[in-house]
Every structure is written in C-alpha cells, then in structure tokens.
Amino acid sequence: MSDYLLEAKDVAMHFGGVKALDGVDFRLRKGELRCLLGPNGAGKTTFFRCLTGTHKPTRGRILFKGADIAGKERYDIARAGMGVKTQVPSLFDGLTAHENLWLALRTVKSAAEREARIADAMERVGVSALRSGVLGRMAHGQRQLVELAMVVASDPDLVLLDEPAAGMTDVEVDRLASIIRDLNRTHTVVVVEHDMHFIRMIADQVTVFHQGRILVEGHVERILADQTVRDVYLGKKHV
Amino acid sequence: MDYFLVVLFQIAGTVGNLALISVGLAVIFGMMRVINLAHGEFIMLGGFAAIFGVQAGINIWIAMLVVAPLSVAFLGIVVERLIMRRLYGRMVDTMLASWGLSLLLIGLATTFFGNRVVGIAAPVGSFQIGTYSLGAYDFVLTGIALAVFSSGYALLRFTPAGLIARATMQNREMASSLGIEPARVYAITFAIGAGLSGLAGGLLAPISGVLPTMGVAYVAKAFITVITGGASVITGTALSSVLLGSINTVSTFLTTPVIGDVALLLAATIFLRILPTGITGRIFKGAP
Amino acid sequence: MTVMALSRSGGVHVALAALAALAGIVILPNAAPLYTLINVTLYMSMGVFALSLALLWGYGGILCFGQSAFFGLGAYAYAVAAINFGDTTLAAVFAIGVPALFAAGLGYFLFYGRLSDVYLGVITLTVTLIFFKLINSTGGDAWRIGAARLGGFNGIPTTPLLTIPFTRIPMSPAQMFIFAAISLFSTYALCKGLIVTRFGRAVIAVRENEMRAELLGYNARRLKLAVFVISAGIAGLAGLLFANSVFVSPTMFSLSMAAQVLIWVVVGGLGTLFGPVAACFALQIATAVLGKLGIVDPNIVLGLVLIIFVVFVPGGIQPAFAALLHRLMDIRADRPVAGEVAR
Numbered sequence: 117m118s119d120y121l122l123e124a125k126d127v128a129m130h131f132g133g134v135k136a137l138d139g140v141d142f143r144l145r146k147g148e149l150r151c152l153l154g155p156n157g158a159g160k161t162t163f164f165r166c167l168t169g170t171h172k173p174t175r176g177r178i179l180f181k182g183a184d185i186a187g188k189e190r191y192d193i194a195r196a197g198m199g200v201k202t203q204v205p206s207l208f209d210g211l212t213a214h215e216n217l218w219l220a221l222r223t224v225k226s227a228a229e230r231e232a233r234i235a236d237a238m239e240r241v242g243v244s245a246l247r248s249g250v251l252g253r254m255a256h257g258q259r260q261l262v263e264l265a266m267v268v269a270s271d272p273d274l275v276l277l278d279e280p281a282a283g284m285t286d287v288e289v290d291r292l293a294s295i296i297r298d299l300n301r302t303h304t305v306v307v308v309e310h311d312m313h314f315i316r317m318i319a320d321q322v323t324v325f326h327q328g329r330i331l332v333e334g335h336v337e338r339i340l341a342d343q344t345v346r347d348v349y350l351g352k353k354h355v
Numbered sequence: 356m357d358y359f360l361v362v363l364f365q366i367a368g369t370v371g372n373l374a375l376i377s378v379g380l381a382v383i384f385g386m387m388r389v390i391n392l393a394h395g396e397f398i399m400l401g402g403f404a405a406i407f408g409v410q411a412g413i414n415i416w417i418a419m420l421v422v423a424p425l426s427v428a429f430l431g432i433v434v435e436r437l438i439m440r441r442l443y444g445r446m447v448d449t450m451l452a453s454w455g456l457s458l459l460l461i462g463l464a465t466t467f468f469g470n471r472v473v474g475i476a477a478p479v480g481s482f483q484i485g486t487y488s489l490g491a492y493d494f495v496l497t498g499i500a501l502a503v504f505s506s507g508y509a510l511l512r513f514t515p516a517g518l519i520a521r522a523t524m525q526n527r528e529m530a531s532s533l534g535i536e537p538a539r540v541y542a543i544t545f546a547i548g549a550g551l552s553g554l555a556g557g558l559l560a561p562i563s564g565v566l567p568t569m570g571v572a573y574v575a576k577a578f579i580t581v582i583t584g585g586a587s588v589i590t591g592t593a594l595s596s597v598l599l600g601s602i603n604t605v606s607t608f609l610t611t612p613v614i615g616d617v618a619l620l621l622a623a624t625i626f627l628r629i630l631p632t633g634i635t636g637r638i639f640k641g642a643p
Numbered sequence: 644m645t646v647m648a649l650s651r652s653g654g655v656h657v658a659l660a661a662l663a664a665l666a667g668i669v670i671l672p673n674a675a676p677l678y679t680l681i682n683v684t685l686y687m688s689m690g691v692f693a694l695s696l697a698l699l700w701g702y703g704g705i706l707c708f709g710q711s712a713f714f715g716l717g718a719y720a721y722a723v724a725a726i727n728f729g730d731t732t733l734a735a736v737f738a739i740g741v742p743a744l745f746a747a748g749l750g751y752f753l754f755y756g757r758l759s760d761v762y763l764g765v766i767t768l769t770v771t772l773i774f775f776k777l778i779n780s781t782g783g784d785a786w787r788i789g790a791a792r793l794g795g796f797n798g799i800p801t802t803p804l805l806t807i808p809f810t811r812i813p814m815s816p817a818q819m820f821i822f823a824a825i826s827l828f829s830t831y832a833l834c835k836g837l838i839v840t841r842f843g844r845a846v847i848a849v850r851e852n853e854m855r856a857e858l859l860g861y862n863a864r865r866l867k868l869a870v871f872v873i874s875a876g877i878a879g880l881a882g883l884l885f886a887n888s889v890f891v892s893p894t895m896f897s898l899s900m901a902a903q904v905l906i907w908v909v910v911g912g913l914g915t916l917f918g919p920v921a922a923c924f925a926l927q928i929a930t931a932v933l934g935k936l937g938i939v940d941p942n943i944v945l946g947l948v949l950i951i952f953v954v955f956v957p958g959g960i961q962p963a964f965a966a967l968l969h970r971l972m973d974i975r976a977d978r979p980v981a982g983e984v985a986r
C-alpha cells in the first residue's frame with residue numbers, strides 16, 4: 117500500500133468536446149490540509165465529482181486508501197470514507213438541521229451515541245442554535261455551515277469542501293477558517309477556494325488547476341509569487 | 356407481392372394515425388413541459404364537434420378539418436386561462452390537474468352526449484389491391500398527417516414565430532429576457548396543441564366512432580409516442596410514429612390487434628430504458 | 644413540523660386508529676345492515692389501497708400512476724391460486740407475493756435505469772393499461788391458468804371467498820368485515836412504524852435529496868426499489884380484500900381505478916397516512932350517494948375535486964386541517980403568532 121491517502125493518476129473527464137479534466141495527477145497524504153485553486157471552469161468541481169463517484173472519469177485511476185474507486189458507485193465511495201460539501205449546498209431541505217445530521221450518521225446504531233455525535237458536530241461548526249430549524253428556510257451561509265456539520269458528523273477519512281466560504285460575511289469567513297483548521301487536527305481535508313485571504317489563513321500547501329490540468333503545486337507563498345499563476349488567475353482576482 | 360403491399364399500406368396508415376393522435380400532445384409537452392392527460396378527451400371532443408357539425412348540415416370535410424380543431428382550440432384557451440396558467444413550473448401538478456380535467460370532461464360528455472358510440476360515414480370509399488380491399492380513407496389520414504407535419508416543420512424552421520417558439524422551448528428564462536412574453540407563447544401553444552388534438556378527433560370520427568370514454572385508449576399511445584420521440588416536437592414525433600407504428604402493424608398482422616397494442620407499449624418501454632432521452636435526445640439532436 | 648417530527652407523535656396516532664378499528668369491529672357487525680357492512684368492507688379495502696400509494700408517493704417520493712396494476716394483479720393472483728389450490732390461505736400469500744415480485748422486476752428496470760420521475764409515472768401507467776388490455780382480451784375457454792378461466796371483461800365471478808384458516812368454512816360478511824378492519828389497521832400501523840425506522844428515514848432522505856443521500860452512503864436505488872416492493876405488496880393485500888368483497892374483474896386495472904387512488908392521496912395530503920384513508924372513505928361515500936341519486940356523473944365530481952385540490956389546496960386536507968387546528972388553539976391560548984406548522 118502506498119503512503120498516500122488519495123492518489124489520482126492521469127484522471128480525465130470529457131463532456132463531448134469539453135475536456136473538463138485532462139490528465140490530472142494528484143497526491144495527498146493522510147493528515148494534510150490542501151487548497152485547490154484555479155480560475156472559473158478550471159475543473160476543480162469536476163475533479164471532486166470524479167472523486168465522489170458522481171462522474172465516472174473518461175480515463176485514469178483514483179486510489180483511495182489503496183483501492184481504485186474510479187467509476188464506483190457514489191454510496192460505495194461514501195461508505196469507504198469520503199465526505200463532501202458540494203459547491204451548491206446539497207441538503208435535505210424539508211428536514212431540520214438535527215434530522216439532517218441524524219441521517220449523516222448512517223452507521224451509528226446506538227441512539228445515545230448518535231445524539232452525542234450530532235451535538236458534538238454542531239458544537240464544532242457552531243450551528244447548535246440552528247438545531248431545529250428547517251434547512252429550506254435558512255440563509256445561504258447557514259446552509260453552508262449545516263452541510264459542513266453534516267460532513268463532520270459522518271466522520272469521513274477524507275473531507276472535500278467545495279467553496280465553503282462562498283456567500284459568507286467576513287466574520288463568518290474568519291470563523292470558518294478556524295473551524296477548518298480545527299477539523300484538520302483530526303481529518304485530512306481538501307478545500308476548493310477562490311478567496312486568497314481565506315487560503316492564506318488555512319493552508320500552506322496549494323494546488324493550482326488550469327484548463328483541466330494541474331498547473332503548479334507547492335507552498336502558498338511561493339505559488340502566489342509565481343508569475344505563471346498570476347497570469348492565468350491572480351492577475352484578474354484580488355490578491 | 357400483393358400481401359406485402361397491403362402490409363406496407365397498413366403500416367403507412369398506422370403511422371399516420373399515430374402521428375395524428377400524438378402531435379397535439381407533442382406540441383404542448385415539447386413547448387411547455389406540460390403533460391396533458393386530458394389529451395384523449397380533447398380528441399374525443401374533436402370527434403363530437405365533427406359529428407355535431409355534420410348533423411347540423413355542415414360539409415363533412417369542413418366539419419372535420421375546421422369545426423373540430425377550432426372548437427377544441429377554443430376549449431384549450433379556456434382551460435389554459437382557468438387551470439394551467441396557475442400551475443406552470445409544477446410539472447407533476449399540471450399532470451394531476453389535467454387528469455382531473457380528463458375525468459371531468461368524460462363525466463360531462465357522458466351526461467350531455469350519452470354513453471354510446473355515435474359515428475359518421477367515411478367520406479371516401481375503398482379500393483382493391485389484388486384480392487385485398489383497402490379503405491381509401493386511411494390514405495387521406497396519412498396524407499393529412501404528412502401535411503400537418505411538414506407545415507409544422509416549415510413553420511418552426513423558417514418563420515419568425517417558429518424561431519420564437521424554438522427559443523422558448525430551449526430556454527424559457529432566456530426567451531423571456533429577450534422580451535418574448537412566455538405567458539402569451541404558452542397560451543397560443545396550448546390552443547394550437549388542443550386544436551391539433553381536436554383535428555385528430557375529427558378525422559378519427561368516421562373510422563372509430565365517438566364515445567365519451569374513447570380518450571383513454573389514445574392518451575397512453577400518444578404519450579409513449581411523444582416520449583419516445585424525445586426533445587424535438589416534429590422530428591421526434593414523426594420518427595417515433597414510424598418506429599412504433601411499424602412495430603404495432605407487424606405484430607398485429609402476426610398475432611391480434613390487442614397483442615399489437617401491447618407490443619407497441621412494451622417496445623416503447625424497453626426503448627426508453629435504453630435511450631431515456633428518446634430518439635431526438637441523442638440521435639437527431641437540435642432538429643425542430 | 645417536518646415529516647420526521649410528525650412521526651414522533653406516531654404512537655398516539657396508531658393507538659387512536661386501533662381504538663377506532665376496535666370500535667368498528669365491535670359495533671358495526673351487530674348494528675349495521677348487511678348491505679352497509681359489505682360496503683364498508685369494500686371501502687376498507689380501498690383504504691388499504693390508498694395507504695399503498697400514500698407510502699410510496701408521500702414518503703418514497705415515487706409517483707406511480709399505475710398503482711392499480713399491483714391492486715389488480717393481487718386480486719387475480721388470489722383468484723387463480725384459490726381456484727387451483729382450493730386453499731385460500733396460501734392464495735392470500737400469493738395475492739401479496741405476486742405483485743411484490745412483479746414490482747421487484749419492474750422496479751429494477753425503472754430505478755436501475757435511472758429514469759426520471761415523469762417517465763416513471765408514465766411507464767407505470769402504461770403497465771397498468773397493458774394489463775387492462777390483456778385481461779380484457781382473455782374471454783373464452785382458451786384463456787385459463789390451470790383450472791381458472793380468466794374470463795375476459797367479465798372477470799372471475801367465481802372467486803372463492805377466504806376461508807377461516809385451517810378450516811374449509813368461508814368467512815361470513817361479518818367475519819370478512821373484521822378481517823378487513825384488522826388489515827386496514829395493521830397496514831396503517833405498519834406504515835407508521837416503517838417511517839420511523841432507520842430504513843424509513845433513509846427512504847425519506849432519498850425523497851428529499853437523492854444525491855445527498857448517496858453522498859452519505861445510502862444506496863438510493865435499492866431503497867426506492869424496497870419501498871416500491873413493499874407498496875406493491877400492500878396494494879396486493881388491498882386487491883385481495885377487494886376480491887373478497889366484490890369480485891375480480893379487469894376494471895381493477897382501469898385508468899379510473901388508477902386515478903381514484905391518486906385523488907385520495909392528493910386530497911388527503913401528500914406525506915400523510917391518515918389523510919388519504921379519510922379522503923378515500925369520504926369520496927367513496929360521496930360517489931356512492933351521487934351515483935344512487937343519479938344526478939351527477941361520479942367522474943364530474945372526482946375530476947372537479949382533483950382540479951380544485953391541485954390548484955387551491957395543494958397540501959391536501961390533513962395538513963390544512965392541522966394548520967387550522969393549530970391556529971385555533973393558538974388563538975385560544977392567546978399566543979401571538981403560531982409557530983412552525985406542518986408544511
């Protein structure tokens with residue numbers, strides 16, 4: 117078995133003529149906190165979707181804990197320990213926050229343990245006050261947080277977060293950064309983000325996607341200083 | 356040889372028939388994503404309109420080709436105003452409401468027109484191929500179906516109104532942001548769709564007779580034809596009519612009419628399992 | 644309140660239903676004329692039928708337009724098995740098992756093909772129409788399964804009545820009534836119980852958001868298939884009861900049968916169980932009365948009811964009623980504004 121938790125080898129995803137991913141090689145060690153960045157349409161979300169089984173990659177292998185999961189069923193991958201917060205929050209809108217988290221604890225049999233873990237996850241993410249609110253009636257930022265709590269509650273080996281800070285106020289973003297750092301103490305985390313300020317707060321290793329490939333990878337400060345990266349991406353965005 | 360020709364003519368007849376009973380539903384579904392389960396009753400009312408027209412002394416061709424579609428189109432406008440308009444965007448609810456409408460129309464027709472078959476004589480006779488005798492009216496039906504489909508295609512493909520219709524079909528939000536008023540497009544579409552169902556009913560009256568509960572037999576067939584056709588209203592419905600009509604005729608010849616109908620429905624079900632977006636969802640993408 | 648929260652008061656509801664069933668069983672067979680007794684038995688069979696769709700559509704989110712296929716299949720399976728075996732207890736097992744098995748096959752085809760909701764509705768509708776056509780064309784001696792003649796549009800008037808288990812004595816109308824009441828109550832209790840189990844909650848999760856459910860590790864297709872099969876079994880039980888209170892005929896597969904059960908669920912309230920049963924009873928009584936008076940065609944009434952409910956009362960009566968009740972209680976308690984009310 118390799119010493120990587122996740123190892124993507126030459127992953128490609130083509131939609132007709134669109135090459136959303138075109139040969140991605142990506143490695144992640146257990147315990148890491150990695151940020152993915154890249155301009156709109158670079159393929160970050162598509163990469164996540166291949167990892168979680170929503171898309172079956174056109175080619176390539178994805179080794180998760182040593183087993184190839186490329187093209188496996190979504191629920192099988194989830195059971196293997198992959199948790200994801202999607203770019204557009206995907207929740208059980210007709211149910212309360214508590215019920216949403218309840219459903220995340222699929223494998224927990226004992227009611228007492230379940231309640232304890234729900235309370236703990238809510239505490240960690242800071243959504244205890246939203247416990248009996250119905251998701252469909254919550255603000256976007258709150259929905260983001262409940263979805264995060266849901267992922268935390270299910271205690272996956274790998275946590276994928278797609279633009280978790282989108283639609284949040286500055287105060288909320290600061291809190292989110294500390295939640296994610298705290299989460300990284302116990303979990304391996306990959307975060308897709310555009311907000312540089314936010315990236316600097318949480319990560320030191322970043323991977324830059326561009327046109328379906330990985331452009332460059334390395335320490336955050338070195339990457340942010342890289343001229344190529346500035347050209348494709350940062351030149352147009354706030355640094 | 357004669358036998359082969361007869362089968363071929365029969366296929367043409369069935370295809371024309373299927374295309375006619377499906378086109379009204381196809382227009383409404385393709386343009387508005389509304390599944391009109393009262394489609395069969397629109398056909399039934401078209402039949403009654405034609406028969407009452409003839410009984411009132413109107414020429415049979417005018418009764419079938421003008422009175423029937425116009426009266427049902429008028430009903431369509433009323434229904435759109437009173438019911439459908441409130442439910443746009445709620446696909447399941449439009450289905451349920453139109454099912455309610457279907458029951459209501461059956462009940463009303465039974466109450467006012469009686470629960471028995473009424474008919475009119477076909478305006479043309481029959482002709483011979485070898486020892487076989489074929490109804491000439493089948494040819495008339497196929498000819499009219501061809502005319503309806505080709506003019507529909509031309510309308511959608513080459514006129515400004517057709518362009519607006521296609522734009523609305525493909526992207527509702529975009530169309531309305533271009534200043535096309537969707538409510539108007541929908542009202543007109545619903546009326547046209549209803550009118551086409553009425554036309555089918557008028558044309559079928561001489562061959563099948565008219566009965567308040569006759570719609571039930573048509574709605575499933577029409578529906579499955581439209582879905583099998585896929586996204587393109589005209590091309591899709593035409594192609595799936597050809598496919599399913601042939602299957603129906605051939606299996607009817609080999610077995611019984613009931614098994615023929617069952618074969619049609621089964622074939623479509625299996626086809627949809629393989630190609631869930633229909634013929635034009637995959638193969639003839641983009642044709643109107 | 645949400646669906647899950649609602650189910651927390653499930654115990655009370657089941658107890659109330661048990662009480663109602665018990666009261667019916669004790670009082671009606673002695674007090675009511677035979678005619679009424681048989682009619683109520685029929686209504687209860689329809690109540691079970693209503694529950695089958697209330698569970699499937701309301702909790703599984705699966706819109707089946709052809710629920711009557713399972714209803715009719717159950718009745719025919721029972722009749723054919725009973726005539727062939729001469730034993731009705733085993734035949735009753737067939738009434739539930741055959742539709743369930745058929746649903747397993749059909750459901751595999753539908754759910755594992757990932758067909759969208761709308762197509763699913765249409766295909767199930769088509770399936771019931773296929774049965775309707777086929778069974779209607781089975782007149783004559785050639786169409787028989789073993790000793791049972793299918794009888795075309797006449798159906799099977801010689802359907803044997805259920806016997807008391809381990810005897811050969813057919814049930815009396817009063818006993819049949821009691822059996823139907825127990826069936827209706829048990830089905831209700833079963834559905835109520837099912838939706839609070841881990842399985843039931845997973846089914847609700849899939850209804851709410853299939854993608855999220857799968858991302859959490861729920862096998863959405865298998866859950867849908869399971870609830871589809873359970874619902875078909877319940878519809879088969881309804882068919883069994885129907886076959887014993889009327890007789891088996893192709894109208895069980897008809898479009899109007901398929902429409903009726905849908906109307907009961909819409910009127911009673913999607914996502915509720917008691918509502919559809921209540922609506923079923925109310926509408927059956929209403930159509931029976933109207934039919935007897937002969938003024939209005941029952942189709943007119945059913946059609947109007949369906950249109951009006953879809954357009955003006957989209958939640959159905961049970962939630963509307965609950966909301967009204969809450970508001971009344973809140974006014975009396977003199978509290979400012981009502982809290983969350985069932986959707």
Ligand SMILES: Nc1ncnc2c1ncn2[C@@H]1O[C@H](COP(=O)(O)OP(=O)(O)OP(=O)(O)O)[C@@H](O)[C@H]1O
Pocket residue numbers: 131134135136154155156157158159160161162163203
């Ligand atoms: N299902 C799909 N069908 C066709 N094209 C797709 C599909 N999904 C994504 N794409 C295309 O693939 C490319 C990559 O999209 P993706 O959503 O992965 O980008 P992203 O990096 O997440 O961008 P953003 O920052 O905007 O979220 C885009 O050009 C997009 O249009």
Ligand SMILES: [Mg+2]
Pocket residue numbers: 160161162203278
């Ligand atoms: Mg993205």
